[in-house]
Amino acid sequence: MGRYRVRVATGSFAFSGSNNQVRLWLVGLRAEAELGLRLRLSRGQMEDFEVDVSEDLGPLLFVKLRKTHLLLKDAWFCNHITVWVFQESTEEKEIMFPCYRWVQGDGIICLPEATAWMMRNEVQGLFQKHGEEELEERRTLYRWATWKEGLPLSVAAASEKDLPLDVRFHEGKKIDFEGTLAAGMMDIALKRLYTLLNSWKSLEDFDQIFWGSKSALAKRVHQSWKEDDFFGYQFLNGVNPTLLRRSTSLPTRLVIPPELEGLQVQLERKLQEGCLFEADFSLLAGVQANVIQGERQHLAAPLVMLKMEPDGKLLPMAIQLQPPCSGSPDPPLFLPSDPSLTWLLAKAWVRNSDFQLHELQAHLLKTHLVAEVFAVATMRCLPGMHPIFKLLIPHLRYTLEINTRARTKLISDGGIFDQVVNTGGGGHLDVLRRATACLTYRSLCPPYDLADRGLLGIPSALYAHDALRLWDIISRYVQGIVHLYYSEDKVVQSDPELQAWCQEITEIGLCGAQERGFPVSFQSRAELCHFVTMCIFTCTAQHSGINQGQLDWYAWVPNAPCTMRKPPPTTKDVTLEMVMATLPNVHQACLQMTIAWHLGRFQPDMVPLGHHKEEYFAGPGHKAVLNRFQEDLNTLEREIVARNKGLDLPYYYLQPSRIENSITI
Ligand SMILES: CCCCC/C=C\C/C=C\C/C=C\C/C=C\C/C=C\CCC(=O)O
Numbered sequence: 010m011g012r013y014r015v016r017v018a019t020g021s022f023a024f025s026g027s028n029n030q031v032r033l034w035l036v037g038l039r040a041e042a043e044l045g046l047r048l049r050l051s052r053g054q055m056e057d058f059e060v061d062v063s064e065d066l067g068p069l070l071f072v073k074l075r076k077t078h079l080l081l082k083d084a085w086f087c088n089h090i091t092v093w094v095f096q097e098s099t100e101e102k103e104i105m106f107p108c109y110r111w112v113q114g115d116g117i118i119c120l121p122e123a124t125a126w127m128m129r130n131e132v133q134g135l136f137q138k139h140g141e142e143e144l145e146e147r148r149t150l151y152r153w154a155t156w157k158e159g160l161p162l163s164v165a166a167a168s169e170k171d172l173p174l175d176v177r178f179h180e181g182k183k184i185d186f187e188g189t190l191a192a193g194m195m196d197i198a199l200k201r202l203y204t205l206l207n208s209w210k211s212l213e214d215f216d217q218i219f220w221g222s223k224s225a226l227a228k229r230v231h232q233s234w235k236e237d238d239f240f241g242y243q244f245l246n247g248v249n250p251t252l253l254r255r256s257t258s259l260p261t262r263l264v265i266p267p268e269l270e271g272l273q274v275q276l277e278r279k280l281q282e283g284c285l286f287e288a289d290f291s292l293l294a295g296v297q298a299n300v301i302q303g304e305r306q307h308l309a310a311p312l313v314m315l316k317m318e319p320d321g322k323l324l325p326m327a328i329q330l331q332p333p334c335s336g337s338p339d340p341p342l343f344l345p346s347d348p349s350l351t352w353l354l355a356k357a358w359v360r361n362s363d364f365q366l367h368e369l370q371a372h373l374l375k376t377h378l379v380a381e382v383f384a385v386a387t388m389r390c391l392p393g394m395h396p397i398f399k400l401l402i403p404h405l406r407y408t409l410e411i412n413t414r415a416r417t418k419l420i421s422d423g424g425i426f427d428q429v430v431n432t433g434g435g436g437h438l439d440v441l442r443r444a445t446a447c448l449t450y451r452s453l454c455p456p457y458d459l460a461d462r463g464l465l466g467i468p469s470a471l472y473a474h475d476a477l478r479l480w481d482i483i484s485r486y487v488q489g490i491v492h493l494y495y496s497e498d499k500v501v502q503s504d505p506e507l508q509a510w511c512q513e514i515t516e517i518g519l520c521g522a523q524e525r526g527f528p529v530s531f532q533s534r535a536e537l538c539h540f541v542t543m544c545i546f547t548c549t550a551q552h553s554g555i556n557q558g559q560l561d562w563y564a565w566v567p568n569a570p571c572t573m574r575k576p577p578p579t580t581k582d583v584t585l586e587m588v589m590a591t592l593p594n595v596h597q598a599c600l601q602m603t604i605a606w607h608l609g610r611f612q613p614d615m616v617p618l619g620h621h622k623e624e625y626f627a628g629p630g631h632k633a634v635l636n637r638f639q640e641d642l643n644t645l646e647r648e649i650v651a652r653n654k655g656l657d658l659p660y661y662y663l664q665p666s667r668i669e670n671s672i673t674i
């Protein structure tokens with residue numbers, strides 16, 4: 010009683026095709042019919058068929074798939090199925106059934122049509138029931154686990170091999186990831202061999218390992234790392250632009266000895282002028298330092314006071330390496346006027362502390378681990394036809410696997426942190442715990458975070474400028490989609506899946522983060538839009554801003570030493586021997602360079618923000634919103650490219666074409 014054209018689209022990455030047979034059914038409101046097609050399921054191909062169906066199916070609701078095999082199971086990656094219904098007037102109606110999943114085993118997979126969510130309360134509750142069954146299954150596949158107490162929950166997986174195939178790296182990504190690590194290890198072996206025959210006594214000796222692929226900015230770091238304005242610049246636009254604050258008073262931990270009365274006066278003057286800034290690493294105070302191959306490493310918890318010059322340069326005025334401790338002499342203040350090696354070592358200590366807070370707090374916790382909570386909650390609470398699922402899923406690609414790898418290779422017992430970082434050996438977990446305990450909702454939202462840190466309206470604060478522009482662009486995109494599906498606040502309030510998702514993120518995944526401003530429910534469209542904007546911003550722009558700089562700022566190891574092998578200086582008598590004995594040894598420095606390159610380099614299968622190919626939504630409304638998003642991103646791209654042309658140091662981490670659509674590395 011009907012004629013249909015059916016298109017079956019197979020994914021285009023390695024092993025997407027399959028030699029197995031797939032049976033297809035069209036499921037309508039009144040009946041269902043098996044199509045009896047012989048599909049070829051070739052990688053990257055779309056196959057079209059025309060079929061006549063003798064029954065009256067009624068409006069199409071689902072396509073059902075079942076893969077069968079004789080001897081060998083061969084998974085198939087189905088992009089989507091599209092059906093055109095021939096109407097009497099010969100006009101065709103297109104109906105999309107998005108899939109974008111692996112079809113494995115011989116179970117039945119049911120794909121609801123793309124606009125199903127709009128009809129969830131109609132068609133005899135069939136979509137509703139489908140969604141419930143889908144979530145029941147997903148909750149068994151995606152379970153929460155406590156990897157370590159005091160950290161956000163993670164996905165239950167002892168290794169990446171335990172993850173469902175749908176969230177695993179595709180073959181190309183896996184080969185690239187593992188291949189470049191192997192190449193990096195080879196690099197280390199060669200560098201170690203080379204340095205065996207040479208001395209390791211002066212800062213220039215780090216040149217012996219400063220070869221191989223390097224960015225232009227890494228070469229500039231190598232040239233300029235000793236300069237004070239270069240040191241200050243990094244707090245605004247370097248790898249970690251998340252710590253600096255404009256001072257509102259002199260920090261209580263800053264003890265200025267009477268002989269430095271002049272400094273006190275200068276600090277107070279800058280404070281009054283609104284030009285005084287601080288970077289406080291107190292979160293590291295008292296953290297146990299690592300022991301590497303029997304040698305105790307050392308940690309500091311510095312405070313840096315900086316002034317902003319009228320030309321926008323940020324210059325350090327004083328460094329206190331440890332907070333005062335009752336019963337001990339006051340910690341010395343290191344100054345730009347100190348002997349050059351003394352001042353350099355004090356700055357190196359700050360850079361080492363920044364390495365810790367950057368990697369553990371800004372990078373791992375506030376992008377990777379938080380995004381994992383969004384990913385697990387999304388899989389557990391939102392059915393595939395839910396608009397927020399469709400909106401978010403492209404921004405969650407590969408995150409569960411990269412994080413699982415981090416838990417087994419990077420921050421694990423014996424992992425990279427234990428091997429070469431001074432917080433390793435358990436201190437790194439304490440830092441993560443402390444950072445989790447003070448993680449606020451506001452700090453994940455640049456308009457609030459930058460206002461709280463007094464960083465609005467500073468022309469030389471390029472991260473801040475670009476982050477705000479991106480926040481607005483993402484916010485407009487999210488609002489565009491949300492408003493298509495939620496006509497008023499009441500629709501938000503009465504969406505049980507959405508409310509459960511919010512609660513699961515805040516109360517379960519983030520372990521009771523309502524105390525720190527995270528919502529447990531959404532009362533309005535505005536609240537929902539703000540939260541989803543935060544999710545997408547975190548998984549895309551923020552991660553790119555924090556991740557890419559590893560390539561540039563961590564390749565020249567003295568600029569950001571991964572460990573410190575001697576205690577922080579307590580006097581101003583510093584020798585070159587002390588500096589070299591403090592900075593990482595050859596092996597530690599080589600491993601830092603390799604991992605920083607591995608994690609910071611451009612990803613070969615990178616999808617730029619807003620340019621995913623998957624089409625989960627159907628209809629012109631969504632296309633228009635997505636087009637507008639892409640246009641806004643292009644405009645920002647042009648602005649940043651033009652701005653950077655006039656800069657001595659271009660800032661490109663938030664250039665839209667360089668921002669990945671999800672956390673994949
Ligand atoms: C010594 C430099 C370490 C710098 C990296 C520190 C933190 C990075 C934060 C998040 C990175 C997230 C995931 C990376 C996961 C695994 C890859 C790292 C190393 C793998 C080594 C291996 O497989 O042997």
Ligand SMILES: [Fe+2]
Pocket residue numbers: 372377552556608672674
């Ligand atoms: Fe990362």
